[in-house]
Amino acid sequence: MPLHTLPTTPIAGQKPGTSGLRKKVALFAQPAYLENFVQAIFNAVPSLSGATLVLGGDGRYLNERAVQTILKMAAAHGVARVLVGRMGLLSTPAASHLIRLHGAAGAIILSASHNPGGPDGDFGIKFNTANGGPAPEALTDAIYAASQCLSEYRISDTPDLDLNLLGEQRLEAMRVTVLDPVADYAQLMQTLVDFDAIRAWIDAGHRLRLDALHAVGGPYAIRLFEDLLGAQMNSVRNAAPQPDFGGGHPDPNPAHCPELLATMSGPGAPDFAAAFDGDADRNMILGRDCVLTPSDSLAILAANAELIPQFKGRLRGVARSMPTSRAVDVVAEALGFACYETPTGWKFFGNLLDAGRIQLCGEESYGTGADHVREKDGVWAALAWLNLLAVRKQSVAEIVHAHWARFGRHFYSRHDYEGLSVQAGEAVMQRVRDQLPSLAGSTLAGLRVRSADDFAYTDPVDGSVSQGQGLRIVFDSGERLVLRLSGTGTEGATLRVYLERYVADPAQHGQDTQQALATLIAAAEALGAIRTLTGREAADVVT
Numbered sequence: 001m002p003l004h005t006l007p008t009t010p011i012a013g014q015k016p017g018t019s020g021l022r023k024k025v026a027l028f029a030q031p032a033y034l035e036n037f038v039q040a041i042f043n044a045v046p047s048l049s050g051a052t053l054v055l056g057g058d059g060r061y062l063n064e065r066a067v068q069t070i071l072k073m074a075a076a077h078g079v080a081r082v083l084v085g086r087m088g089l090l091s092t093p094a095a096s097h098l099i100r101l102h103g104a105a106g107a108i109i110l111s112a113s114h115n116p117g118g119p120d121g122d123f124g125i126k127f128n129t130a131n132g133g134p135a136p137e138a139l140t141d142a143i144y145a146a147s148q149c150l151s152e153y154r155i156s157d158t159p160d161l162d163l164n165l166l167g168e169q170r171l172e173a174m175r176v177t178v179l180d181p182v183a184d185y186a187q188l189m190q191t192l193v194d195f196d197a198i199r200a201w202i203d204a205g206h207r208l209r210l211d212a213l214h215a216v217g218g219p220y221a222i223r224l225f226e227d228l229l230g231a232q233m234n235s236v237r238n239a240a241p242q243p244d245f246g247g248g249h250p251d252p253n254p255a256h257c258p259e260l261l262a263t264m265s266g267p268g269a270p271d272f273a274a275a276f277d278g279d280a281d282r283n284m285i286l287g288r289d290c291v292l293t294p295s296d297s298l299a300i301l302a303a304n305a306e307l308i309p310q311f312k313g314r315l316r317g318v319a320r321s322m323p324t325s326r327a328v329d330v331v332a333e334a335l336g337f338a339c340y341e342t343p344t345g346w347k348f349f350g351n352l353l354d355a356g357r358i359q360l361c362g363e364e365s366y367g368t369g370a371d372h373v374r375e376k377d378g379v380w381a382a383l384a385w386l387n388l389l390a391v392r393k394q395s396v397a398e399i400v401h402a403h404w405a406r407f408g409r410h411f412y413s414r415h416d417y418e419g420l421s422v423q424a425g426e427a428v429m430q431r432v433r434d435q436l437p438s439l440a441g442s443t444l445a446g447l448r449v450r451s452a453d454d455f456a457y458t459d460p461v462d463g464s465v466s467q468g469q470g471l472r473i474v475f476d477s478g479e480r481l482v483l484r485l486s487g488t489g490t491e492g493a494t495l496r497v498y499l500e501r502y503v504a505d506p507a508q509h510g511q512d513t514q515q516a517l518a519t520l521i522a523a524a525e526a527l528g529a530i531r532t533l534t535g536r537e538a539a540d541v542v543t
């Protein structure tokens with residue numbers, strides 16, 4: 001049998017972060033870098049042998065080569081069947097759905113998500129388990145441990161498969177099924193939201209704009225919004241996935257999508273817009289002259305869940321990541337469903353979703369999702385919003401303003417300091433951490449601190465504990481400040497400063513966000529000495 005066992009040695013640093021292993025392409029392209037990590041997955045998950053594996057990625061540079069390598073390694077590990085997206089493409093939510101639909105043992109997903117791609121960009125790989133969700137910490141720790149004690153990897157030396165050819169092929173004894181990456185996902189979407197209502201709304205002359213940012217969301221958006229819902233041709237822009245995402249950041253936020261923001265301003269603008277990230281699990285929602293924060297989007301979906309068929313009569317709980325604004329908490333309190341606060345990263349929602357404790361969840365980082373898959377889902381979020389617009393017969397701005405008038409507004413912003421030295425990032429965190437025990441009762445920039453801690457989470461389903469998940473400072477007057485270091489960056493350290501202020505009075509809801517947060521921004525500076533310790537005058541990315 002042309003199966004090879006090749007000697008290798010451990011490579012330092014193959015530790016998955018917030019969402020898989022993300023590194024520079026230059027590192028991933030080095031001999032055995034990918035093979036070692038994939039071997040570590042097979043070592044840590046022996047149940048893959050004899051089982052079905054889902055495989056695909058966001059189409060970035062190295063995607064197809066990595067898919068061919070992983071197929072040959074899967075064959076060498078006795079995987080019975082691989083379901084792979086045509087040309088090696090699968091969005092993250094579509095991969096999650098395929099695991100669940102086919103009872104697969106897991107998926108290997110190739111993506112660095114919102115990070116730039118191309119030969120000078122980033123590559124990433126993550127493992128999802130049989131429930132469809134990202135591997136929990138215990139498993140990513142086991143994969144990392146396995147990567148650090150490898151002596152060989154196993155791979156077949158058969159020729160590459162033709163990934164353009166839909167249908168069944170063989171690789172050694174293994175079945176390989178090349179699938180249309182969109183078909184099953186599009187089927188699922190039609191069982192969740194009210195397609196008839198959305199079609200009628202579009203037929204009535206409403207216009208959409210979807211921006212796939214040259215990433216994997218393009219084919220999904222074309223099928224759903226143009227083919228199935230009847231949006232005008234060309235409603236989906238930048239729809240062809242490109243290995244370097246057209247040179248941009250495939251990151252749907254106001255800082256990285258200036259053209260979309262311009263398109264959505266003024267009386268002639270479309271009625272609704274959304275953008276998706278590299279692997280199409282993130283979403284940004286916009287209306288005419290209206291950019292939503294993801295935290296508000298989550299809260300508004302929760303408040304209107306009864307209008308979406310998927311949730312009708314069955315929303316029992318919601319969850320948000322800790323830095324996400326508490327807008328959804330207010331809704332949960334008022335409407336009487338449970339609300340959970342988890343650490344950053346979708347893997348922490350999995351148990352709550354599996355246990356049926358929550359049906360809807362989200363993160364401030366443009367991630368929204370529900371219990372139809374175990375990943376955040378960008379295209380689904382846009383469909384859910386269209387469902388609301390079609391049923392409520394109101395504009396995005398009207399729905400948002402009505403929500404604030406009823407529940408109050410949480411002004412919210414995230415300030416990112418990117419590419420800091422690891423030392424500088426740690427210095428800010430350490431300075432704040434050192435002050436935590438003495439902060440309660442003290443005053444920062446005129447704001448009185450109510451409580452301060454380093455967020456630790458005990459999973460209510462399996463009791464697992466995750467420490468050190470971000471520093472949070474809550475103030476008496478309704479503000480909250482959170483600091484943490486990114487776990488997805490590939491260069492130095494990225495400091496994230498999350499700022500939130502609750503204002504009940506509708507007369508004050510029209511303020512500019514950065515102005516509304518000015519005092520809190522000053523408090524963050526007083527606390528973290530960010531300017532002095534990082535040498536930066538201001539954040540690199542403000543969203």
Ligand code: VG1
Nearest residue numbers: 018019113114345363365486487488
């Ligand atoms: C960021 C976001 C986090 C998200 C993660 C993966 O992580 O803050 O909310 O779950 O990216 O999203 P970090 O550790 O850099 O803050 V994706 O769409 O990049 O997989």
Ligand code: CO
Nearest residue numbers: 113277279281
């Ligand atoms: Co993503």
